[in-house]
């Protein structure tokens with residue numbers, strides 16, 4: 255059988271993930287393996303039709319296609335996403351239709367599930383038959399058990415293709431809708447504010463819903479709102495994964511990106527990200543923005559900002575993307591995720607009202623420095639970063655280490671001495687049956703009563719302050 259591996263790492267042959275593929279390949283020399291560096295060569299594939307066609311010819315003659323990538327910013331690298339975008343743009347979906355497929359990725363397991371869900375959904379949209387996906391920790395190659403898992407994964411992949419087994423579909427096709435937004439001017443604009451508000455977009459084309467939403471959003475305020483179009487910034491390419499920024503946040507690229515990010519985006523109080531749904535994500539241009547902003551490494555660079563999303567297209571059918579966008583604002587940036595506004599309501603008057611309310615809410619939260627507490631996406635994400643940066647990846651991400659140390663992000667549970675002593679004594683005391691019975695009998699009421707009395711006392715004091723202000 256012929257297996258085509260689509261290498262999604264911008265590092266090409268130096269990809270970590272491809273080393274896993276190379277390893278497992280050795281157990282199946284009976285098959286013909288072709289590894290194509292589609293992410294590394296993305297500029298060539300974009301520019302030269304013959305190069306792209308050559309990749310399509312390889313896929314056409316393949317029995318199975320394996321997608322291989324290192325995770326970048328909760329999804330696949332922008333160059334890989336661009337490759338997937340090109341498949342539609344160049345009308346090559348039929349090449350993939352019916353092909354058996356699988357995914358292998360390496361990462362630190364930080365939002366690897368969203369990357370896999372994105373790619374599986376894309377495969378299903380291409381009509382491919384999805385067999386399985388495997389996400390490995392980047393350094394797990396030393397572990398015998400993991401190498402065994404890799405072999406089982408591959409054996410199952412090949413067996414499924416050989417037997418032409420039935421596969422399942424998890425993601426319904428996206429339904430796009432026809433709606434031409436006709437905005438009206440607001441009756442009243444929001445009063446002038448000192449807060450800096452910017453809109454970041456990947457395509458402010460007059461006439462489309464997104465640009466009309468952007469304009470209507472701008473009109474909500476009396477302030478002048480700056481619109482930054484990613485297409486107007488000199489961005490020489492996607493993140494190459496070189497990790498040179500790890501020492502002091504200095505990017506390898508010499509283009510306008512860093513300056514725009516630091517001096518025009520980071521200086522804002524309210525940031526509205528505006529984009530159009532493309533497949534199972536926004537555009538690859540947006541992904542390039544997210545990847546390139548990684549010159550700030552794992553350090554949150556939009557701390558305390560209010561972040562909202564203005565999206566044109568069927569985002570309500572894409573909960574994976576909703577999770578990615580929320581996680582980016584919260585766990586990656588320590589910002590306030592205000593929400594996502596979409597044109598799916600398909601009614602101009604209602605959309606006007608929603609935009610007006612959204613604009614007010616963004617400002618309201620900003621004026622009060624409101625950052626809602628992190629949910630699982632943030633709390634869980636933080637713990638992954640904290641442990642990784644403290645441990646195995648610190649020697650690369652030294653700037654992160656300095657930031658995490660300075661900002662109390664190394665909040666390991668073992669440092670909580672009060673809780674540790676409390677636990678120690680309670681564990682001892684609970685060995686006494688009488689104490690244990692009483693403790694567990696009171697568990698329902700005791701903590702709640704304590705909470706109630708603390709909150710009542712706090713309310714008494716704070717009400718006085720609120721009334722006085």
Ligand SMILES: Cc1cc2nc3c(=O)[nH]c(=O)nc-3n(C[C@H](O)[C@H](O)[C@H](O)COP(=O)(O)O)c2cc1C
Pocket residue numbers: 262263264265268269270271272323324325326327328329360361362363364365366392493494495496497545548
């Ligand atoms: C720009 C960039 C972004 C990354 N983002 C993530 C991420 O969101 N989640 C994660 O678990 N690992 C992330 N990583 C770590 C990579 O996934 C990991 O190093 C992977 O092994 C790289 O694979 P490759 O060498 O095949 O490209 C990121 C690395 C880089 C350079």
